[in-house]
Amino acid sequence: xxxxxxxxxxxxxxxxxxxxxxxxxxxxxxxxxxxxxxxxxxxxxxxxxxxxxxxxxxxxxxxxxxxxxxxxxxxxxxxxxxxxxxxxxxxxxxxxxxxxxxxxxxxxxxxxxxxxxxxxxxxxxxxxxxxxxxxxxxxxxxxxxxxxxxxxxxxxxxxxxxxxxxxxxxxxxxxxxx
Numbered sequence: 504x505x506x507x508x509x510x511x512x513x514x515x516x517x518x519x520x521x522x523x524x525x526x527x528x529x530x531x532x533x534x535x536x537x538x539x540x541x542x543x544x545x546x547x548x549x550x551x552x553x554x555x556x557x558x559x560x561x562x563x564x565x566x567x568x569x570x571x572x573x574x575x576x577x578x579x580x581x582x583x584x585x586x587x588x589x590x591x592x593x594x595x596x597x598x599x600x601x602x603x604x605x606x607x608x609x610x611x612x613x614x615x616x617x618x619x620x621x622x623x624x625x626x627x628x629x630x631x632x633x634x635x636x637x638x639x640x641x642x643x644x645x646x647x648x649x650x651x652x653x654x655x656x657x658x659x660x661x662x663x664x665x666x667x668x669x670x671x672x673x674x675x676x677x678x679x680x681x
Contacts, residue, residue, distance in 0.1 A: 531676055537655035539672035540645075541578075542664035548601045548618045553632045556594030557582065568608050571595075577604055578668045581615065583629060595629050602667050618667065619644055645669075648681055655680045 559582055563575035572592065574582040581598040602618035611627035612635065623636040647659045649669040655677040659666055 531678070532655070534673060534675050535655050535677065536671060537657070537674040537677055537680075538649040538652055538669040539657045539674065540659050540666045540669055543601070543618070543667045544664055548665075548667060549620070549637075550599065550601065551617075551622070551634045552599045554597050554599060557597040564605060566606050566608060573606055573608070573613070575603060575606060578602055581606060581613075583626075596632060598624065598632060616642060618642070618665075648679065653681050 557580075559574060559576060561576055561579075563577040565575070566573040567586075570585060570587045572584040572586050574584065576582060578601060580600045580603060582594065583596045583598070585593040585595050587593075598613075598615075600615055600617050600622070603615050605616050607614045608626070611625060613624040613626045615622045615624060617637075619640050619642045621638040621641045622634060625633045625635050645666045645668055647666070649656050652669070655674055656669070656679050657672070657674055657677055658679040
């Protein structure tokens with residue numbers, strides 16, 4: 504009886520290893536919309552600079568600290584807008600952060616994620632925005648697949664560098680899906 508039980512378990516486990524002929528791997532479209540990773544060369548993601556106002560191309564999260572609005576452009580940077588006159592908001596500055604997705608502000612310090620690091624940025628004077636501190640490797644690097652996404656995506660190629668994030672793209676015969 505003991506051997507019969509063991510044989511049944513073994514056969515059950517082996518049957519679960521057989522490829523399912525109806526799996527999505529056999530239904531790969533020639534061309535489809537999906538997610539494609541973009542890569543950083545070296546440590547380019549660590550760059551920090553402040554420039555004049557730039558047009559917002561892809562609206563992200565918004566943080567409000569009276570009378571200013573901080574608009575995150577995902578994986579690009581932070582727009583600073585003076586909202587003293589809501590009928591005519593004035594774009595003031597743009598903080599270039601290649602891998603920023605979120606911010607928080609306490610007093611005159613803006614905290615921003617920057618790929619795997621946490622940055623503290625002094626915003627007490629918009630004419631002299633300065634990086635105060637960088638805590639390296641506080642966050643995990645982006646995943647080898649797009650987070651909170653189901654569908655086709657381009658497989659990560661470590662030879663191209665570190666994944667900075669994911670973008671929507673037209674893919675040709677994608678090999679990866681979730």
